[in-house]
Amino acid sequence: MAFPYQKQFRSYCKQKKKLADSTISLASKSIDTFWNYYAANLGEDADVNNVRANDIRNFLDSLEQNLHMKSNTVNKYLSHLKMYFIFLSEYDYIISYPLLTLRGNKFDRRQHYVINWMSSLPKLIKVKNIHPETIKMMAAIAAGFKPKEIITLSTSTLLKEIQNPEVKKFIKVHTDYTQNSDPYLLARKNGEPYASDFNINQRIAPDRKIIGMQLTTHKLRMSYVYSILSNHHLSDNEILQKLRISLKSLNYYRKNMTLYVETEDFSLNEKEDC
Known part of the structure; x- marks a missing residue:
């Protein structure tokens, strides 16, 4: 399976980066290996715009663990992936660059x-400010x-899904x-939707200190996913319906939760306005 925008990436490497054909082929092979791994885990849910650092x-x-590659080899894969995602970001094929937090192979896997x-x-x-x-x-x-979906979500569509009258009134x-x-639901001053979630994330970022948790759209979605997966009273079918994901994605997130994720139950503590 060819990785997304493969032809454009090779042209970018050749024409703008002035890389040798052998270097381009090596980078393409690394990216292809990653994409096959990612797509195999997520199936139809695989989308280059949804790739995150995790x-x-x-x-x-x-x-490193399954193929027993050495650190310098793993770092070459990372270098090629960084070049690929810089290309995607530079030409607006993706909304956000996912590799800002990765520094070689010395990263926190949890x-x-x-x-x-x-x-x-x-x-x-009721929390102040x-x-x-x-x-x-x-x-x-x-x-x-x-x-x-939230980027173009109408207020009425969300209100239909909210049961609590206080939350509904607040919105x-x-x-x-x-x-x-x-x-x-989240509109610019002229009433039009944002082109991406970047401005929304910038707007809500200060509340991270107030609430005590990460507040980007992706982080919130993943915290919701792991909240649902931690509910052992739900069957697989109920989880699939709630999350609206494929069985492949469910197995992928379960593996992540077991091997790479630490969770903590939310608590307001001193954060709410008394």
């Missing part, structure tokens, strides 16, 4: 996620919407209905 960490770990925060939304709306966008984003994730109060009777 996916690349898992891949590098598999090279990812920390705060889980089971969804039932605390009625308390979170919290951004309404934070509540809206968390409410949408808690309702099962995926990050790429209505903090929504501008002057330009549209059913505005986008």
